[in-house]
Amino acid sequence: MSAVHFIELENIRYHFPADARPILHNINFAIDRQTVGLIGPNGSGKTTLFHIIMGLLKPTEGKVFFKGEVISGSDQFKTLRREVGFLFQSSDDQLFSPTVIEDVAFGPLNLGHTEEEARQIATAVLDKVGLKGFENRITHKLSGGEKKLVALATILSMDPKLLLLDEPTNNLDPETQSRLVAILDDLNLPYIIISHDWDFLAKTTAELYTLDNGHLVKCREGHIHEHRHIHPYGNRPHHHKEAGP
Ligand SMILES: Nc1ncnc2c1ncn2[C@@H]1O[C@H](COP(=O)(O)OP(=O)(O)OP(=O)(O)O)[C@@H](O)[C@H]1O
Ligand SMILES: [Mg+2]
Known part of the structure; x- marks a missing residue:
């Protein structure tokens, strides 16, 4: 290893004990201040890679x-987790408190903030993600998109230095997805986003990688391809951004 990076993976290989084939082969990757997209087929090992980093x-x-x-x-990963915010693919794996404010204030309380401070931080962050007024809602009764937010x-609320977001747009409607783009832009943090949505990744990330048979491969820039499709139903007008460099 030459330069010191915020996080660096060196020759990572992963093999689930019960599985014959390795999921990840020889992954070498470093993240400092970049915004990175990770796209790839179902089951290609994207979430597994995040779990290894965490x-x-x-x-x-x-x-x-x-x-x-x-x-x-x-113990050593606790220091990393203090600075890296990990958004789980499934929100139900992340949320465990009865009410929204308790869930969002949990992290700051754990970091040693007083109850009053934690509540203030949580209220401000809920406002930032567009959930003003959701403080006393029952977490498990929220919609999928609300849970994601x-x-x-x-x-x-934990003031992370890096974000790992596993499919953050799942369950989000188009307007909320746009809001997420603005939130991420506003945060000015480095992050890695796993997503199946090329347009979302084009708007939010500067580098794109894919997992190809367990190998992490950087995608070429500005790959133009023709894209025509028809929607069988739906009368809500919309447009698709043209592909272009
Ligand atoms: N505990 C486990 N034991 C054995 N195999 C597992 C285990 N967990 C996941 N796998 C397998 O490892 C592969 C990679 O899973 P992973 O969740 O990392 O994929 P992914 O790229 O995130 O997919 P998706 O886009 O569907 O979320 C899959 O084939 C999955 O079935
Ligand atoms: Mg996954």
Whole structure:
């Protein structure tokens, strides 16, 4: 390893114990201040890669460096998790408190803020993600899109230095997706976003990678392709951005 990176993966290989084929092969990747998109087929190992970065899965081979130090074991990953906000693919894995304010204030309370401070931080973050007035709503009764935004608020309330967002636009309507683009732009943080939505990634990320048979491959820039399609139903006018460099 030469330069010190915020997070660096060195020769990561991952193999689920019960599975014959390795999911990830020889992944080398560093993140500092970039905005990165990760796109790839279902089951290609995208979420697995995030779980390895967060220390939720231990790589079969290879090392994870955090600020230049190799980390392994849950105590060392705690220091990484303090600075890296991870949005789970499924919001139900992220939310566990009865009310929205309790979920969003949980992180700041854990970091040592007083109840009053935690409540203020949580209220401000809920406002930022467009959920003003949701403080006392029952978390498990929220819609899928509302849960996604609350889950995002729970990580933003911890003042992260890097975001790992696993399919953040799932369940979001087009307007809320646009709002998410604006929120991310406003945060001015580095992040890696897993998504199946090319347009969303084009708007939010500067570099795009895919997982191809377990290998992390950088996508070429400005790949133009013809795109014509017909919607079988639907009378709501809309347009698609033209592909272009
Ligand atoms: N605990 C496990 N044991 C064995 N195989 C697993 C386990 N968890 C996931 N897998 C398999 O590993 C592969 C990669 O899963 P992963 O969730 O990383 O894919 P993904 O790229 O995030 O897919 P999606 O786009 O559907 O979210 C899949 O084939 C999945 O079935
Ligand atoms: Mg996934």
